[in-house]
Structures are given as structure tokens and as C-alpha cells.
Amino acid sequence: MAIAVERPVEGAAQAAPPPRRRSRSRAEQRAATAFAVPGVVLLLVFVIGPAVVSLVLAFTNARLVSPTPPEFTGLENFQRAFTEDALFRRSLLNTFVFAAVVVPLQGGLGLVLALLVNQRIAGRNLFRTIYFLPVITSMVVVSLLWRFLYQEDGLINSGLSLLTGGAWAGQAWLAEPSTAMGAIVVMSVWQGVGFHMVIWLAGLQTIPEEVYEAGALDGATPWQRFRHLTLPLLKPTFVFVLITITIAAMSLFVQVNIMTGGGPVGSTSTLVLQIVQKGFQQQQMGYGAALSLVFFCIVLALALLQRRLTRDGD
Amino acid sequence: MATYRAPADRRRAWTYVPMTALAAFFLFPIVFMLAASLKTDHQIFADMDSVRAFLPVGDLSFANYAAVFDRVPFWRFLGNTLLVTAAVTALGLVVNSMCGYALARMRWRGRGLVFGLVIATLILPFDTTIVPMVYLVANLPWIGFDGLTPVLEFGWLNTYRVQIVPFIVNAFSIFLFAQYFKSLPKGLEEAAAIDGAGWLRTYWRIIVPLSKPVFATVAILTVVTSPATWNAYLWPLMTVQSEELRPVMVGVQYFFQLDTAWGEVMAYISMITLPMVVVFLVFQRAFIQSIASAGMKD
Structure with a gap:
């Protein structure tokens, strides 16, 4: 790689003497500013800006289109969210339940898949490709496809009926409050687990072979080797997988938007769905911003947790 | 030689069972989607309770694809x-x-x-x-x-x-x-x-x-x-x-x-x-x- 350094740069023939240190550092300041400015401006306008606006709007009654200017309303939006808005509280609960189920399921299955395709066996690349295929499929597509599979006369029911010899009566999975969220969980794991398989796999491949050889010499069984060698060495990967799945799970939106619209009776409504419905569709921007702020605080807490966990690992 | 290697081989062969089952789990919706896209709605539902749901069999056509072009640009x-x-x-x-x-x-x-x-x-x-x-x-x-x-x-x-x-x-x-x-x-x-x-x-x-x-x-x-x-x-x-x-x-x-x-x-x-x-x-x-x-x- 370092060979490229020796490649002659155009204009090398009339090479000037090394520039004086002071002028170089001033030139460096100018150049660095020019390099960083486009990114910094875009970051300020489209990331920091909306975050600050959100922080301000959350304490007002602003509407997306309104003849009257927004008024400062203090904590009213938050009060409304946590005391009056039953659908919001339900959505918050749903979001946490979804995350609590999806995180161990997806993280665990991802690790199992990674262990399977990490074996030295023929065809492991083919299996890895197949397990990864849903990740390449857009969540929009996946949601529509599974909506069809989950229908009362859909493939899931006919499959279950076939397996039980006709004993399974069949049900509309997404239309029942008791099964709708579970159905979305299964589909979300199906779509996302390949992504985390790859991350686990990268973690597994950082473990040197000698560690296992030493373990085998000490007479450790495969389970002991997994429990006492593999798992501890995977800790950094573990934290990353945990936090990325959790943040993604907390952002649950597309699936419910396409499959259930948050129903039946609010059983699949989520935090982001509420933000979009209140803040955008019902144009209550101040209220939507307040809900966004709640969401932001949760994500921030998770990020701080990640920093803490990784620091402990050092 | 062959008998000596048998246990490891057998264990290895067994790992293909869960791997294949998982492959089926990840593939079945995609295969179903592709097969169904070639069938009429009537046939999609008729094929639903057999393995035919995953196979491009029956009265196949690109009519659904043609209809997509009529519905969306x-x-x-x-x-x-x-x-x-x-x-x-x-x-x-x-x-x-x-x-x-x-x-x-x-x-x-x-x-x-x-x-x-x-x-x-x-x-x-x-x-x-x-x-x-x-x-x-x-x-x-x-x-x-x-x-x-x-x-x-x-x-x-x-x-x-x-x-x-x-x-x-x-x-x-x-x-x-x-x-x-x-x-x-x-x-x-x-x-x-x-x-x-x-x-x-x-x-x-x-x-x-x-x-x-x-x-x-x-x-x-x-x-x-x-x-x-x-x-x-x-x-x-x-x-x-x-x-x-x-x-x-x-x-x-x-x-x-x-x-x-x-x-x-x-x-x-x-x-x-x-x-x-x-x-x-x-x-x-x-x-x-x-x-x-x-x-x-x-």
C-alpha cells in the first residue's frame, strides 16, 4: 500500500523547497475549514437544527399549518402525553415490549446463525447468503409480503393446518389484538437477523484459533469452550449488537404502518407511529415534537448505557 | 480411515439439518412471492395448501407484471x-x-x-x-x-x-x-x-x-x-x-x-x-x- 506514496505527483519536477512552518499551518487551517464546511453546514441545518427546533416546539402548541403563531405552553404537551393520552401510553408500552422480545430473539438467533455458518463445512457461504437475503429485501416489501402470509386464508394458516392434519382452524393474525404484535415480532426478526449474524460472524473471526486449541488441550468440552472462551471474547460485539437492535426496535414504524396502522385497538401502535400520526397527519406539531423528545431521551439513555458497557469492557 | 472419521462426519452431517430448516424459513416467503407473482389470484389461493404455493406451476403468465405497468408509472x-x-x-x-x-x-x-x-x-x-x-x-x-x-x-x-x-x-x-x-x-x-x-x-x-x-x-x-x-x-x-x-x-x-x-x-x-x-x-x-x-x- 505504501508504494503509492512513491508514485510521482504531477508537478513534482519543479518541487518547491519545504514551505515554512507558519505559512503551512495557516494554509492548513484554511484548507481544513474548506474540507469540513460542507459537512458541518449540512449537519447543523439538517441534524442539529431540527433537533433544536424539536426541543423548542415541544413546549408550544405549534401546528404544521396555522393562522395563529405558536404559543409557549410549558409542560402541557408532556402532561397530556403521560396523563390524558391513553393511546400514547399504550404505544410506549408496545414499543418497550417489542424491543424486550425482539432484542434477545434477534441477537440470540443471530449468534446461532453465525456459529452455524462459521463452521468449516461445505456450502457455508450458500447458507450465509440465504440467511442474509431478507436484509436486502426492503422492510416495505417484507411488510406487504407478510401481511399476505398472515391473512386468514394465507400461507401461515394453511401451513399450520397442513402440519396439524387439518386441526388448525386458522386465524387472522394481524386482526387479533392478542396476536398482532407477536406476528410483527416474528416478521421483524426474519428480516433483520441476517444483519446481526454478519456482525457476530465478524466478532467470531477475531478470536484466534490458538485460543480454541489451548482450550481443547485443557480438555474443555465444546460447550465449555463456547461458554468460557467464545462468549467472553465476544463482549464488544455483544454490546454493539445489543444497542443497534434496541435502537432499531425502539424506532419500529414501517411494519405497523403497512401491516396494521397501529390496530387492532392500539395493540400495535408504537412511539414513532404516534409521532408521525400526531405531529404530521393530525398536524399537531408541538405535540409531535414533545413525543419526539421523549423518544430522543430514551435513545440517548441507551447510547449512554452503551458507552458505559464498552468502557467497563476495557 | 473411514471408520475413524465417522463420528466427526456424522456430527457434521447433523448440522445440515438445522441449517437447512433455517434456510427454508428464510427462503419460503421470497420463493412464495416470486411464484405467486406469476399466477392469477384464483390460483394463488387454490395452491395455498400444498407445496404448489412455492412452485411455478399451473397457468402461468406475466399478466400481473403487465397490470403493474397499468397501475403505476x-x-x-x-x-x-x-x-x-x-x-x-x-x-x-x-x-x-x-x-x-x-x-x-x-x-x-x-x-x-x-x-x-x-x-x-x-x-x-x-x-x-x-x-x-x-x-x-x-x-x-x-x-x-x-x-x-x-x-x-x-x-x-x-x-x-x-x-x-x-x-x-x-x-x-x-x-x-x-x-x-x-x-x-x-x-x-x-x-x-x-x-x-x-x-x-x-x-x-x-x-x-x-x-x-x-x-x-x-x-x-x-x-x-x-x-x-x-x-x-x-x-x-x-x-x-x-x-x-x-x-x-x-x-x-x-x-x-x-x-x-x-x-x-x-x-x-x-x-x-x-x-x-x-x-x-x-x-x-x-x-x-x-x-x-x-x-x-x-
């Missing part, structure tokens, strides 16, 4: 998605890599502040600011042209730029670039400066050619995970009302109706899935590598 949608994806990815590579370069290898006042800004926005999911973002882009100025006269306009709704510009910068991309540039050997810039090359030339002629892997990684992660590229859905749904600017994923809305024509739906979602699957199969190694390196950032 497919090529227009696909063109929009490709244009926005290419623009967000290409501009993102330039802007984020230059910012990452300044952070990683240059000494300047304000560097610490900008680095703090990048780290602070690293974890901010796009959904948390989506409501004020809509408000913001509805009021942003832009210099348009009336003939040759520049005109100051307000509002970005219903444009390509609203689908592109807000998503160019990405803190995670800047971070990945900065990490990679830091790993390059020291002294590259000094050598180039002695040869009389300025910063831009050094960056373009020396740093970029040495950094192809990170450019590939960021490009792939942008296409696969950005909310504005191939998978763009919520944002264009909220900000783009005119049909001729819509991307493919928003096109699924055209198939929501009381009596869903499932054959057509399966055809449409096959059409918007297969291009990406083909790209993935061709560049598979790079895809896997990119995602793996995203996880290795700590």
Missing part, C-alpha cells in the same frame, strides 16, 4: 429511486470523506468542536427529528431560475432536493472515514507537500486511491441502511405529493385497496426487490465486509 418510480440513491450516495462520499479527512489528518482550530458534533449526532435516529424536519424543509429557501433570472423561492416540498440534500451528511459515515484515514501511514502529506502538491491534490491523488475499501463500505451502508436511498419510504411519503417525483417504495401505496389484487402486489414487490438482490449477489463479499466493519467500529 413503474419506470418513472424506478428512475426517481435510482437518481436519488445515486445522488445521496455520491455526494455523501465526497462531503463525508472530506469532513472525515479534515478531522483525522489536519490540524485546525474548531476541530475538537466539530468532532464533538459528529459524535453527538452519531446515535440520533432520523425518526426523532422527522416532524421538525418537515416543518424546516417546507420553509427552506432555494434559488430557482425563471428563465435565466435567479429567483429566491421558499419551500422544498415536492422536489428532488428534499429527497437528497438532507441525507448527504451522515455522522456515522464521517466517523468511518476518519477512523480509516487515521490508520493510513503518517507522513503522506509531508511527502506530497515537498512535491508541491496542495491539500486538495494530496487528498484526491493520494488519500482517495489508498482508501478504496472505506469508500466501498460507506457506499454500501448508505444504499442498504439510509432512510433516503433504495428503501426510502416515510420521508418521501411525507414530503413528496406529486406522482412524477415518487420513489418505488412509496409506489406500494397504489396497491392498498379494499379488495387487494395480491397477484399484482406480488409482481410489484418482486420487481422492486430483484434489482437489489442481483446487486447483492454480484457484490456479495463487499456487502458482507461492509456490514461486518460497521460492527467492528468500537
Whole structure:
């Protein structure tokens, strides 16, 4: 790689003497500013800006289109969210339940898949490709496809009926409050687990072979080797997988938007769905911003947790 | 020899059982989608309770695909998605890599502040600011042209730029670039400066050619995970009302109706899935590598 350094740069023939240190550092300041400015401006306008606006709007009654200017309303939006808005509280609960189920399921299955395709066996690349295929499929597509599979006369029911010899009566999975969220969980794991398989796999491949050889010499069984060698060495990967799945799970939106619209009776409504419905569709921007702020605080807490966990690992 | 190896072989053979079962679990919806897209709605439901659901058998035709073209301006949608994806990815590579370069290898006042800004926005999911973002882009100025006269306009709704510009910068991309540039050997810039090359030339002629892997990684992660590229859905749904600017994923809305024509739906979602699957199969190694390196950032 370092060979490229020796490649002659155009204009090398009339090479000037090394520039004086002071002028170089001033030139460096100018150049660095020019390099960083486009990114910094875009970051300020489209990331920091909306975050600050959100922080301000959350304490007002602003509407997306309104003849009257927004008024400062203090904590009213938050009060409304946590005391009056039953659908919001339900959505918050749903979001946490979804995350609590999806995180161990997806993280665990991802690790199992990674262990399977990490074996030295023929065809492991083919299996890895197949397990990864849903990740390449857009969540929009996946949601529509599974909506069809989950229908009362859909493939899931006919499959279950076939397996039980006709004993399974069949049900509309997404239309029942008791099964709708579970159905979305299964589909979300199906779509996302390949992504985390790859991350686990990268973690597994950082473990040197000698560690296992030493373990085998000490007479450790495969389970002991997994429990006492593999798992501890995977800790950094573990934290990353945990936090990325959790943040993604907390952002649950597309699936419910396409499959259930948050129903039946609010059983699949989520935090982001509420933000979009209140803040955008019902144009209550101040209220939507307040809900966004709640969401932001949760994500921030998770990020701080990640920093803490990784620091402990050092 | 054969008897000696038998136990290991048998154990190995057994691992194919769960692996194959899992492969079936991950493949069955996709195979079903492709098979159903070729069948009439009547046949889709008739085949549902047998293995025929997964097989291209019976009265097959491309009628569903033809019907898709009647229902949505497919090529227009696909063109929009490709244009926005290419623009967000290409501009993102330039802007984020230059910012990452300044952070990683240059000494300047304000560097610490900008680095703090990048780290602070690293974890901010796009959904948390989506409501004020809509408000913001509805009021942003832009210099348009009336003939040759520049005109100051307000509002970005219903444009390509609203689908592109807000998503160019990405803190995670800047971070990945900065990490990679830091790993390059020291002294590259000094050598180039002695040869009389300025910063831009050094960056373009020396740093970029040495950094192809990170450019590939960021490009792939942008296409696969950005909310504005191939998978763009919520944002264009909220900000783009005119049909001729819509991307493919928003096109699924055209198939929501009381009596869903499932054959057509399966055809449409096959059409918007297969291009990406083909790209993935061709560049598979790079895809896997990119995602793996995203996880290795700590």
C-alpha cells in the first residue's frame, strides 16, 4: 500500500523547497475549514437544527399549518402525553415490549446463525447468503409480503393446518389484538437477523484459533469452550449488537404502518407511529415534537448505557 | 480411515439439518412471492395448501407484471429511486470523506468542536427529528431560475432536493472515514507537500486511491441502511405529493385497496426487490465486509 506514496505527483519536477512552518499551518487551517464546511453546514441545518427546533416546539402548541403563531405552553404537551393520552401510553408500552422480545430473539438467533455458518463445512457461504437475503429485501416489501402470509386464508394458516392434519382452524393474525404484535415480532426478526449474524460472524473471526486449541488441550468440552472462551471474547460485539437492535426496535414504524396502522385497538401502535400520526397527519406539531423528545431521551439513555458497557469492557 | 472419521462426519452431517430448516424459513416467503407473482389470484389461493404455493406451476403468465405497468408509472418510480440513491450516495462520499479527512489528518482550530458534533449526532435516529424536519424543509429557501433570472423561492416540498440534500451528511459515515484515514501511514502529506502538491491534490491523488475499501463500505451502508436511498419510504411519503417525483417504495401505496389484487402486489414487490438482490449477489463479499466493519467500529 505504501508504494503509492512513491508514485510521482504531477508537478513534482519543479518541487518547491519545504514551505515554512507558519505559512503551512495557516494554509492548513484554511484548507481544513474548506474540507469540513460542507459537512458541518449540512449537519447543523439538517441534524442539529431540527433537533433544536424539536426541543423548542415541544413546549408550544405549534401546528404544521396555522393562522395563529405558536404559543409557549410549558409542560402541557408532556402532561397530556403521560396523563390524558391513553393511546400514547399504550404505544410506549408496545414499543418497550417489542424491543424486550425482539432484542434477545434477534441477537440470540443471530449468534446461532453465525456459529452455524462459521463452521468449516461445505456450502457455508450458500447458507450465509440465504440467511442474509431478507436484509436486502426492503422492510416495505417484507411488510406487504407478510401481511399476505398472515391473512386468514394465507400461507401461515394453511401451513399450520397442513402440519396439524387439518386441526388448525386458522386465524387472522394481524386482526387479533392478542396476536398482532407477536406476528410483527416474528416478521421483524426474519428480516433483520441476517444483519446481526454478519456482525457476530465478524466478532467470531477475531478470536484466534490458538485460543480454541489451548482450550481443547485443557480438555474443555465444546460447550465449555463456547461458554468460557467464545462468549467472553465476544463482549464488544455483544454490546454493539445489543444497542443497534434496541435502537432499531425502539424506532419500529414501517411494519405497523403497512401491516396494521397501529390496530387492532392500539395493540400495535408504537412511539414513532404516534409521532408521525400526531405531529404530521393530525398536524399537531408541538405535540409531535414533545413525543419526539421523549423518544430522543430514551435513545440517548441507551447510547449512554452503551458507552458505559464498552468502557467497563476495557 | 473411514471408520475413524465417522463420528466427526456424522456430527457434521447433523448440522445440515438445522441449517437447512433455517434456510427454508428464510427462503419460503421470497420463493412464495416470486411464484405467486406469476399466477392469477384464483390460483394463488387454490395452491395455498400444498407445496404448489412455492412452485411455478399451473397457468402461468406475466399478466400481473403487465397490470403493474397499468397501475403505476413503474419506470418513472424506478428512475426517481435510482437518481436519488445515486445522488445521496455520491455526494455523501465526497462531503463525508472530506469532513472525515479534515478531522483525522489536519490540524485546525474548531476541530475538537466539530468532532464533538459528529459524535453527538452519531446515535440520533432520523425518526426523532422527522416532524421538525418537515416543518424546516417546507420553509427552506432555494434559488430557482425563471428563465435565466435567479429567483429566491421558499419551500422544498415536492422536489428532488428534499429527497437528497438532507441525507448527504451522515455522522456515522464521517466517523468511518476518519477512523480509516487515521490508520493510513503518517507522513503522506509531508511527502506530497515537498512535491508541491496542495491539500486538495494530496487528498484526491493520494488519500482517495489508498482508501478504496472505506469508500466501498460507506457506499454500501448508505444504499442498504439510509432512510433516503433504495428503501426510502416515510420521508418521501411525507414530503413528496406529486406522482412524477415518487420513489418505488412509496409506489406500494397504489396497491392498498379494499379488495387487494395480491397477484399484482406480488409482481410489484418482486420487481422492486430483484434489482437489489442481483446487486447483492454480484457484490456479495463487499456487502458482507461492509456490514461486518460497521460492527467492528468500537
